[in-house]
Every structure is written in C-alpha cells, then in structure tokens.
Amino acid sequence: MNINRRSFLKASALGLAAVAATGVTPFTAVADESHKPNQTGKWTATTCQGCTASCPVKVYTQNKRILRIMGNWNCTATGGKICPKPHLAIQQVYDPDRIKTPMKRTNPEKGRGVDPGFVPISWDEALDTIADKLMELKKNGETKKLAFQKGRSTGVGDVLYKKFNILFGTPNYFGHGDICAEAEKMANWATEGTFSYHNYDLTNTKCFLMWSTDPISSNRMSGWASSVWGKVMDGAKIYVIDPRLSATAAKADKWLPIIPGTDGALACAIAHVILTKGLWNKKFVGDFKQGPWNYELTDNYNNKANLFKAGETVDESKFEYNQGYGLVRWWNLALKDATPEWAADICGVEAKVITEVATQFGKYGDASCSWQSPGTNMQVRGVYGAMAANALNGLVGSIETKGGVFRSASASTGKLPDHNHFRDSNARKAAKMKAIDGRIRKDFLNYNGKAIHSNETSSRLADVILQEDGHYEDGSYEIKMLISYWCNYCFSSTGAQRFERAYAKVPFYVNITTMPSESAMFADILLPAKHYMFERWGFMKASQGLYSYISVQQPVITPLWDTKTDETEIAWELAVKLKERGFSNIYNYYSKAFCDPETGNCPTNAAEFAEIAVKIMTAPAWNGKNAKQGTDLGSWRNFCSKGCFNSKKMGYKKHWGSLGQDTGKFEFFSESLKTLLEQVATQYKCDVNSVVESMGFEARDGLAFVPHYETPVRYGDEKTYPYIFEEHRARLNLEGRSANCVGYQEFKDTDPGDVAWDDVIKINPSDMEDLGLKTGDTVEVTSPQGSIIVHAKAWEGTRPGVVIKAYGQGHWAFGHVAAADFKNFKPRGGNNNDILPCDWERLSGSTARHGGLTRVSIKKVEA
Numbered sequence: 129m130n131i132n133r134r135s136f137l138k139a140s141a142l143g144l145a146a147v148a149a150t151g152v153t154p155f156t157a158v159a160d161e162s163h164k165p166n167q168t169g170k171w172t173a174t175t176c177q178g179c180t181a182s183c184p185v186k187v188y189t190q191n192k193r194i195l196r197i198m199g200n201w202n203c204t205a206t207g208g209k210i211c212p213k214p215h216l217a218i219q220q221v222y223d224p225d226r227i228k229t230p231m232k233r234t235n236p237e238k239g240r241g242v243d244p245g246f247v248p249i250s251w252d253e254a255l256d257t258i259a260d261k262l263m264e265l266k267k268n269g270e271t272k273k274l275a276f277q278k279g280r281s282t283g284v285g286d287v288l289y290k291k292f293n294i295l296f297g298t299p300n301y302f303g304h305g306d307i308c309a310e311a312e313k314m315a316n317w318a319t320e321g322t323f324s325y326h327n328y329d330l331t332n333t334k335c336f337l338m339w340s341t342d343p344i345s346s347n348r349m350s351g352w353a354s355s356v357w358g359k360v361m362d363g364a365k366i367y368v369i370d371p372r373l374s375a376t377a378a379k380a381d382k383w384l385p386i387i388p389g390t391d392g393a394l395a396c397a398i399a400h401v402i403l404t405k406g407l408w409n410k411k412f413v414g415d416f417k418q419g420p421w422n423y424e425l426t427d428n429y430n431n432k433a434n435l436f437k438a439g440e441t442v443d444e445s446k447f448e449y450n451q452g453y454g455l456v457r458w459w460n461l462a463l464k465d466a467t468p469e470w471a472a473d474i475c476g477v478e479a480k481v482i483t484e485v486a487t488q489f490g491k492y493g494d495a496s497c498s499w500q501s502p503g504t505n506m507q508v509r510g511v512y513g514a515m516a517a518n519a520l521n522g523l524v525g526s527i528e529t530k531g532g533v534f535r536s537a538s539a540s541t542g543k544l545p546d547h548n549h550f551r552d553s554n555a556r557k558a559a560k561m562k563a564i565d566g567r568i569r570k571d572f573l574n575y576n577g578k579a580i581h582s583n584e585t586s587s588r589l590a591d592v593i594l595q596e597d598g599h600y601e602d603g604s605y606e607i608k609m610l611i612s613y614w615c616n617y618c619f620s621s622t623g624a625q626r627f628e629r630a631y632a633k634v635p636f637y638v639n640i641t642t643m644p645s646e647s648a649m650f651a652d653i654l655l656p657a658k659h660y661m662f663e664r665w666g667f668m669k670a671s672q673g674l675y676s677y678i679s680v681q682q683p684v685i686t687p688l689w690d691t692k693t694d695e696t697e698i699a700w701e702l703a704v705k706l707k708e709r710g711f712s713n714i715y716n717y718y719s720k721a722f723c724d725p726e727t728g729n730c731p732t733n734a735a736e737f738a739e740i741a742v743k744i745m746t747a748p749a750w751n752g753k754n755a756k757q758g759t760d761l762g763s764w765r766n767f768c769s770k771g772c773f774n775s776k777k778m779g780y781k782k783h784w785g786s787l788g789q790d791t792g793k794f795e796f797f798s799e800s801l802k803t804l805l806e807q808v809a810t811q812y813k814c815d816v817n818s819v820v821e822s823m824g825f826e827a828r829d830g831l832a833f834v835p836h837y838e839t840p841v842r843y844g845d846e847k848t849y850p851y852i853f854e855e856h857r858a859r860l861n862l863e864g865r866s867a868n869c870v871g872y873q874e875f876k877d878t879d880p881g882d883v884a885w886d887d888v889i890k891i892n893p894s895d896m897e898d899l900g901l902k903t904g905d906t907v908e909v910t911s912p913q914g915s916i917i918v919h920a921k922a923w924e925g926t927r928p929g930v931v932i933k934a935y936g937q938g939h940w941a942f943g944h945v946a947a948a949d950f951k952n953f954k955p956r957g958g959n960n961n962d963i964l965p966c967d968w969e970r971l972s973g974s975t976a977r978h979g980g981l982t983r984v985s986i987k988k989v990e991a
C-alpha cells in the first residue's frame with residue numbers, strides 16, 4: 129500500500145503549497161482566556177463527537193499543540209463533565225496514519241486485502257476528476273445514478289448531504305440512522321407519541337430498569353452519567369437486564385442475565401405483576417370505576433376493585449382513563465396470561481426475581497424509570513418488546529415527572545437557506561423520484577415519525593447495488609458513482625461483506641475520510657477530511673438530563689495536513705468545479721443564498737462558506753431569538769468563546785394531554801401504530817395481518833397494536849451453531865473511530881472481561897469446559913454469515929449458552945495500531961459484522977444487531 133512515509137512527506141509539502149496558494153488562514157477560533165489563570169496556553173471551546181451525546185468541551189493548547197481536554201465548564205447539562213473517550217481524540221488528530229492529502233487509486237482491482245496503490249494527488253486533480261464524473265452523469269441524464277452515504281455528521285451536514293444532492297438531481301442520499309438505533313424511537317413513538325430518544329433525570333430516579341443500558345460506558349449521556357453515577361447508586365435501586373455483566377450491571381442491585389431476544393416476555397410479565405398487585409399509577413393511567421377495594425399493596429385507594437386477575441379478561445367499560453389509553457385492551461390481548469412463571473420459562477430469569485423487580489418498580493411509582501436501549505430494541509422483532517419496556521413508564525406514570533423520562537428541552541437552531549430557486553427541471557424531477565434503497569415496499573414500513581417509507585435504509589444499498597445488471601427490483605437501477613463521508617459501511621454495517629462486494633462493483637467511488645478505513649480501500653479517490661473536533665467549523669445540538677445545548681466546533685489548531693472540511697469546504701470546492709463546467713446551480717445557491725447573519729456578506733471562498741454556514745445555523749443561540757429558551761449569548765464571538773448555548777430546564781408534565789398522536793394519551797393500545805399499519809394495508813390493497821406477516825412479525829389482529837412478546841429471530845440451526853452470539857459497544861469506542869488509538873488498545877480491559885490489545889470472545893466457564901477450551905486459545909467463530917478468528921476467554925459475566933464479544937476490533941485497514949499487521953491487511957481480532965447477518969426491524973427499517981440474531985459455532989484453531 130502506498131500510504132507510506134514517502135507519500136506522506138510529499139503530501140504534506142502539497143498541503144503547505146495549497147495554503148499558500150489560497151492565502152486563506154482558517155484559524156480564527158475564539159479562545160476563552162477567563163479560566164485557569166496560572167497557565168500560559170489557552171482554552172478553546174469545541175464539541176466532542178465521540179458519541180451522540182456531543183458534549184461541549186474545552187481544549188487546552190500551548191504553542192499550537194493540543195495538551196488536554198476538559199468538559200466545558202459553561203455547560204449546564206453536563207456540569208462540565210466528560211467521559212474518558214474524548215482524550216483519545218487527541219491521539220486521533222495527531223494519528224500518523226491519517227490521510228494527509230487527496231489520493232487516487234492506481235490498482236483497478238478491488239477487494240479485501242488488495243492494495244489500492246494509492247498515490248497522492250493535488251486537490252485540483254482530485255476535484256477535477258470528481259467534477260468530470262458528475263458532469264458525465266449530468267450530460268447523459270443520469271444524475272440519479274449518483275448515490276451518497278454519510279455516517280456521523282455535524283449540524284451543518286445537510287449542506288453537503290442534502291442540498292448538494294438535491295440540487296445535483298439525485299434522490300439517492302442516505303444517512304446511517306438505520307444502522308444506529310431508530311427502533312428505539314419507533315417504540316417511544318408507538319406508545320408515547322415521540323419519535324425520539326428519551327432523556328433521564330438520573331439524580332432523582334429511585335428505581336431503574338436498565339434494558340441493556342450501560343450508561344457509564346455508552347448510550348447517550350455517558351458524560352454526565354459517569355460523573356453522577358456514584359450518587360445515583362446511593363439513591364436508587366438499579367436492575368440491569370442484559371445477557372452480559374456490563375459495567376453498570378457489575379455495580380447494580382441485581383443483574384438479570386436474560387436470554388437474548390426475550391425482553392418482550394420479561395417486560396410483559398413485569399406489567400402483569402404491576403397490574404395484578406394494583407401498583408399502577410391511577411392518577412396517570414386511570415382506574416376502575418367502582419367495586420370493593422382489594423389491592424394487595426397500596427393502601428390509599430378506597431372502594432375500588434382491581435379486576436386485573438391472572439387469566440381473566442376485563443370488561444373495558446369498567447375502566448376510566450386519565451393520561452392512559454387502552455390499558456384494558458393491552459391486558460386482554462397480551463398481559464393476562466403473562467405471569468412471571470410464563471416469562472421465566474422464556475427469558476431464563478427466575479419468576480421470583482421478576483416479581484421482586486416489578487414490585488419495587490411499581491412501588492417507586494413515578495420516580496421509577498424504564499430505560500430501553502438498542503440491546504432491547506435493535507432486534508428483528510424488537511419494537512414490540514421495547515414498546516413493552518416503555519409502557520412500564522406509562523404504567524407507573526413516570527412520564528415527565530421528577531426522576532422519570534423526558535423529551536429534549538427546546539433549543540432552536542437556524543435553517544439552511546431555501547434551495548428552491550436554484551433547482552433546475554432535472555432536480556425537480558429527481559425530488560419526485562423514489563430512492564433506490566428499497567424502503568418503499570409492503571414489508572418495509574420505515575416510519576420516521578412523520579411518514580411511512582421515509583426512514584432511509586442505507587444498509588440495503590449494498591443489496592441494491594449487487595443486483596444483477598438488468599434485473600433491478602423495486603424500481604431501482606445501477607449506481608454509477610458513489611460518494612461517502614464519515615462512515616465505514618464495509619466495517620459498520622451488519623453483513624459487512626456485502627458492502628465490500630458492492631463498493632467493488634460501483635464504477636467510481638469517492639470516500640471522504642480522516643483515516644484509511646475498510647471502505648476507503650475501495651475508493652477511486654480519497655479526500656482527506658479535517659478532524660471533526662479540532663480543525664473545522666461545525667456545531668452540534670444535543671441533550672443530557674433535563675437540559676439541551678447548542679455547542680460550537682471551531683478550528684482549535686491549524687489543520688495539520690492538506691485537508692478540507694467535508695460538509696462545507698469540499699461541498700463548495702465541488703460546486704466551483706461544476707460551475708467551471710457549465711453547471712452553476714449549486715455554486716449560486718452556496719454563494720448567493722448563504723449570507724453572514726452579522727454582516728450580511730455572502731461567502732467568496734470555501735473557508736468563509738464553512739464559517740458562515742455554522743453562523744446561520746447557530747444564530748438563534750446568540751442573536752436573541754432563543755432568549756426565551758435559555759441564556760442568550762449576545763454575539764457570535766461570545767458564543768465561540770463560551771462554546772455553548774444552554775436551554776432552560778425541561779418542565780415537568782409538559783406533554784401531558786398531548787402524548788399519543790390522535791388520542792393525546794399514553795397509548796398502551798397503540799392507535800398510532802394501528803392507523804399506520806392500516807395506511808400501509810390500504811396502499812398495498814391488503815389487510816393489516818398481511819402487512820404484519822410480510823414484515824416478519826408473529827402478531828395478528830389486535831396483538832399487532834400492543835406491546836407483546838415475539839419469538840426472537842435467530843440465524844443458524846442449533847445443531848450446527850450451538851451458541852447464541854451477542855455483542856456490546858466497547859467503552860472506549862468512539863463509534864467506529866478509535867481503534868487506531870493506542871489508548872483504546874491499552875485500556876481495552878476497561879470493558880468487563882476484555883483484554884488489552886486483544887479481541888476476546890467471552891464464554892461462560894461451563895461452556896469453555898464443554899468446548900474443551902482454555903483462556904487464550906485461538907478460536908474460529910462461525911455463523912451462517914461468515915467466520916472470524918479471535919481468542920477465547922473464560923468469563924462468568926456471560927450467560928451460559930451465549931457467547932459475547934465487544935464490537936470494535938477486527939480492522940484490517942484502519943491503521944498500524946488497529947490492525948495486527950497493517951501492511952499485510954491482517955486484522956487484530958475479528959469484526960462482529962462479518963458474522964452478523966443483515967436483517968431488519970422493519971417498522972423503523974433499522975438493522976438488527978441484538979437479541980441473539982445469530983447462532984455461532986466455536987472451533988479451536990492453530991494460533
């Protein structure tokens with residue numbers, strides 16, 4: 129591979145030349161000198177994007193070198209705290225393996241382990257080549273044959289991802305939501321009417337049910353959660369439901385090592401106990417109208433009969449609702465027989481434990497919190513179980529109460545300028561076309577909170593591209609050109625091998641990246657991106673707890689190499705090149721519609737454009753518009769200095785009365801989902817049962833509208849593949865971006881059961897014995913999807929019958945640290961996505977990576 133020392137030296141020389149030629153110094157960040165008086169360097173505000181929490185941070189530089197990172201002390205939500213991960217970002221930005229200059233491929237052969245023969249080229253040559261290819265599509269009337277994929281992005285991502293593609297004339301741009309966690313939002317929407325993640329009032333919660341949630345290691349608040357967890361543990365009962373002893377489970381009151389994929393049964397049994405014991409929250413849900421009082425545990429409800437008795441159907445007319453809706457129907461359809469004994473057989477958790485947990489959860493009432501996360505919802509049939517987990521919040525009435533679950537506090541951002549005037553007839557036509565990811569089918573609902581078939585299914589793009597030429601289904605067609613940025617589908621998508629074949633098949637592929645990566649190895653042109661945290665303009669909006677924030681990203685240091693900002697500078701430069709070739713619409717839009725909100729000036733170059741785009745999007749945080757939502761920062765300069773806009777605290781009970789879509793209530797019987805499924809049935813001229821069946825669910829009739837248990841989907845027969853495979857996010861994963869950091873490898877053992885610089889499959893000692901294995905043995909783990917080679921480790925933290933491995937190792941092309949032998953494309957361990965087949969939760973269109981999706985066999989092999 130030609131990414132060697134000589135090319136890098138050449139590349140950096142090119143970089144200096146490029147800066148000199150444009151005369152632009154993009155280093156205009158505003159430092160906050162107000163803190164740490166005894167230090168000689170300066171602190172600059174920016175934003176970590178190690179995970180979705182997007183914590184505001186401050187970076188300390190001395191002589192233009194980054195020395196340390198702290199949480200931004202101006203941030204209310206995090207209290208200025210961060211998790212350990214952003215410290216690895218320093219290793220990322222200074223990583224010697226970074227892509228330092230544009231490169232072009234010289235070896236036409238593409239495949240895993242094939243040297244692309246990359247050679248450095250100038251930005252001009254790279255952009256000219258790409259623009260020529262784009263113009264070729266345009267001239268042939270084939271703009272729709274450009275596909276675009278993105279992964280993580282900043283708040284100005286749409287400048288490139290949406291606006292560029294819309295104006296160019298392709299409907300085929302796809303985000304990575306479907307490989308992330310959209311099923312979680314779907315479950316919240318179906319019960320509570322919010323297509324979004326929840327926020328949690330950690331320090332006020334008295335009882336937690338953690339459905340696979342490990343907040344001190346991952347999930348969406350680990351900055352704040354890590355800092356307050358000691359206090360949380362002092363004040364709350366914590367029950368963790370996970371086949372693996374996670375970091376949170378290790379410190380919990382109880383660990384419930386569930387059989388993967390059976391969460392729906394456990395959640396329904398917990399609901400059953402809460403109802404039969406009369407522990408539901410009558411003020412929130414409602415209550416029976418009359419009858420003699422016979423509640424087992426509550427003592428303040430007179431003259432009412434609890435008709436929820438195991439096995440007995442309840443007459444709906446006897447119940448009167450407050451904020452709840454359809455509880456009796458849920459009971460009759462899915463709960464009356466869901467006893468702890470029934471669930472114990474399915475989920476492998478003892479009946480008496482189920483009863484104990486349910487009783488505690490019910491007792492703490494609206495200060496209890498049921499926190500469902502991807503382990504529970506990103507399963508093929510996972511939404512129904514996740515709905516059940518969220519319905520427990522409805523049962524105890526912990527919706528927007530002290531210690532309960534919340535939506536995000538408001539913090540409005542600006543809008544990108546309207547692009548309509550800049551669309552030609554071709555672009556208008558494209559806007560009406562179907563995207564080719566095959567989401568518009570009876571068996572893919574892909575609801576996004578607004579409309580069906582709208583959530584993108586980027587993970588299906590590989591299958592679409594791999595269709596035999598001339599035999600395209602779903603109205604799809606060949607893809608002639610692909611651009612992707614900040615994503616690595618050849619590693620991060622389940623069934624990853626599909627993307628290797630698909631990217632090899634696409635005639636022209638451009639990858640915009642900071643690092644070499646598995647996907648980058650298939651590129652015809654590589655464009656080097658500035659690092660998201662330290663080298664560019666951007667911003668993020670996020671929430672933790674009851675506060676939201678808008679946080680700036682600014683160039684903390686002068687970019688190290690000849691790189692450009694993916695979302696703005698590269699978009700601008702490409703627009704310029706297209707204009708030179710006679711297509712000026714995108715350039716006109718960028719240069720005429722984007723005006724600096726302070727000066728009114730339009731951008732004249734890429735660097736100005738990059739900053740102005742961020743100013744437009746963040747203006748409400750500093751121009752007075754958001755003054756009612758939080759602390760107005762008064763000026764752009766002050767925003768950059770302080771680093772973040774803080775919202776006011778989220779109010780209690782804010783959405784009571786407007787919870788479910790049409791009912792306004794918390795829907796235990798989801799009228800919202802019923803309406804949606806009926807809409808699909810009408811569209812495809814069939815009945816709801818047929819829709820639900822085609823999506824692979826077991827439910828029929830009313831059951832399809834209520835939370836319930838569905839048998840988990842498992843690939844591989846039990847005889848050939850005796851073990852259920854499960855996996856977890858590593859604590860130091862910065863999504864898929866940290867494996868080349870020495871700190872990641874050195875501290876890999878912060879994940880319970882893991883080993884530094886290694887990739888181990890964690891097997892219960894009883895299964896190790898059956899397999900005749902000892903710790904350290906090299907094993908081949910095989911599923912119907914593929915095989916990986918890793919080390920075996922005996923570990924009591926894995927449920928017997930299940931084998932568990934962290935996600936994150938197995939990179940063969942991510943750099944010298946990540947790979948065991950980078951030069952020869954030899955990975956360190958194995959990529960879970962080489963053994964996880966690609967299948968979907970089809971209500972949201974998400975890939976399912978959990979719930980014991982596949983079985984595996986384990987075989988000892990030579991080291």
Ligand SMILES: Nc1nc2c(c(=O)[nH]1)N[C@H]1C(S)=C(S)[C@@H](COP(=O)(O)OP(=O)(O)OC[C@H]3O[C@@H](n4cnc5c(=O)[nH]c(N)nc54)[C@H](O)[C@@H]3O)O[C@H]1N2
Nearest residue numbers: 279304308614615616620640641642645657660863864935
């Ligand atoms: N088996 C398994 N698969 C998973 C997951 C899992 O837990 N298990 N997690 C899933 C989830 S939740 C998500 S969100 C996805 C994430 O998956 P992706 O969206 O594919 O993101 P990453 O894997 O983080 O890869 C990002 C790539 O972008 C490049 N890059 C890094 N920094 C920058 C930058 O600043 N700018 C640009 N332009 N490029 C950069 C690097 O090449 C890196 O490989 O993975 C999913 N895949």
Ligand SMILES: Nc1nc2c(c(=O)[nH]1)N[C@H]1C(S)=C(S)[C@@H](COP(=O)(O)OP(=O)(O)OC[C@H]3O[C@@H](n4cnc5c(=O)[nH]c(N)nc54)[C@H](O)[C@@H]3O)O[C@H]1N2
Nearest residue numbers: 179340346347388389501502503856857859861863978979
């Ligand atoms: N440290 C760290 N934090 C992150 C990220 C990161 O890369 N690193 N990425 C961020 C992103 S993009 C996302 S989407 C979120 C993801 O949020 P997380 O909550 O971190 O999601 P996962 O890592 O997918 O969840 C995996 C957990 O589910 C458990 N599990 C698997 N199957 C089952 C099952 O059938 N039932 C139950 N009950 N448990 C099961 C696994 O053992 C594991 O503990 O995290 C964010 N936070």
Ligand code: SF4
Nearest residue numbers: 176178182183211351
């Ligand atoms: S929680 Fe996520 S965004 Fe916050 S500091 Fe840690 S990695 Fe960065």
Ligand SMILES: [Mo]
Nearest residue numbers: 180307308309
């Ligand atoms: Mo994600």
